[in-house]
Amino acid sequence: MVEDRTVMRGRVTVYSVPGCAHCIQAKATLRALGVPVCEVDVNKHRELRARLKELTGLSAVPQIFFNNLFVGNNEDLQNLVRQETDPERLERLVLSVREDPVPLDAPPVPEEHSLDSDGELDGAACELSEALRNLILQLYSDHLSEDGKRVDYKAMSRSPFFERYCDLAVHLQRVDLLSLSREEKLAFFINIYNALVIHGNLRLGFPKNIWQRYRFFNYVSYFIGGEVYTLQDIENGVLRGNRKGVAQLLKPFSRNDPRLQVALPDVEPLIHFALNCGAKGCPPIKTYTSQDIDSQLRAAAEAFLENDDSCVIDSAGREVKLSQIFKWYKADFGGSDEKLLNWVFEHMGASQKKRTLQALLSEGKVKVSYLPYDWSINSTD
Incomplete structure (x- = not known):
């Protein structure tokens, strides 16, 4: 709080x-x-x-x-x-x-x-969401690198816009989440997740090992609409349609949990290219609007897959090397290597990389492996 x-x-x-x-x-x-x-x-x-x-x-x-x-x-x-x-x-x-x-x-x-x-501002979800988004946009404009991959945390902590964001975030407790459409929910929770990660890093420090990361994502939270939402709750409970997260034994929301009403009915795989957990291996940080959220998310996926840090096509070795994100959330992309590769191909932009993958897939079996993930903090320092 x-x-x-x-x-x-x-x-x-x-x-x-x-x-x-x-x-x-x-x-x-x-x-x-x-x-x-x-x-x-x-x-x-x-x-x-x-x-x-x-x-x-x-x-x-x-x-x-x-x-x-x-x-x-x-x-x-x-x-x-x-x-x-x-x-x-x-x-x-x-x-x-x-x-x-x-x-x-x-x-x-x-x-x-x-x-x-x-x-x-009153408790209208869309109005408060837009006000927060505009503040986040200002903070990102002032303190993000041009590619959206790095954050100047020290400067942001001194920003009057960050102070105003903290003040306004208190009023999340009055938001009526049940009034949000699917598109509004996607934009609202993606923006809030990314801002909450930065807020948590500024207040508590960046997690440096597996145990600290587990605590961070299960502890850092906002009080929204009368309920507590941790980072895990937002990602796996709401945006993934109440699926188990990495190293989670149970679903985030039980059958009688009131937050279950807020969860998306189905997992949205494209959120994985919009959520940034504060590590260098994550997708770039952006803000999203409900008006054309699906096209924005698809564009984010295309950009992510075009980056050689996230997707490498090895024609000689008949191998596709992907970000660990695809391994951790493989179920969201179909569950098997074949379905995963088809999903990747369908969500690539028109490029030489896509044409290379198409040629490999047309020739038969392709190996899938995963690239190392950079967990170091995405700070400009």
Whole structure:
């Protein structure tokens, strides 16, 4: 559990309409700044459109307020972030939202979109997930290597965005997981898993041996929707449809465990190319969105298989050398060498490597072996 150390007392109100590119960019920027965003759809709440025009003299969206201070539109916000005119103004605005409660003359918001009594986001899973994703995206942008394989843990631990992420993660306990669709669940839990690994490494240190790894993945957890979810629970319980994990004797969730309702009905093999356990042998770290999660995961698998650290085709030896991930979770890929190789072939992108594998498979029996796994920490140090 993470203690809620810093509570934003105010709010940022964004008047917008669905599908507006400028509105989407503005909201992403604000959430990356770590401020609580109250979005008001003026198409849905037309009674507020006239009132808004009275306040600002404008009808275009987005229109952005820090408490009762009108900042302007998306372009004005981006100029603020770039600090082109007054370098200290943005800092003052964020400070006002952090320290000052919402004043009586703040712009109007419909009741169902209001913030909770602490001035934080409400418990809607998708909204909280998106806010967390944007913070994670900012952290990754600042502290990940270009290939997504290494993390600057020391710098991230000092980041105000990490502090804001820790504060916001407390509110995971209020998320209604049963309201999530399959796609929302995939994106939500993949993003949370990868962030939780980093959070755990920063708080507890990186596990250095098999026993420490076992404890780490069975101990590091978030309180989500009223239940505790460890890293093992997220990966094997939810995303693998409640299957036994590596070195586990039992399934993560028993028949009467309420978390079983959250588990995917079937295993999704593609998650193995999105989850990063903090080791150099893992796939790159990215963030995922529910809108096209399946194509994103397939692209991650293609990139993983194209990398010679994960898949090597030895034509002369009639051998395919794969990441240990395929050995540990072989059941997810069909259970036999033949089914595994067919799965690999079907999920490769169009490349010379795929054509080489196709030629081998057409000629008959192919040997499968597994590459050494690099368990060293994925730190930039």
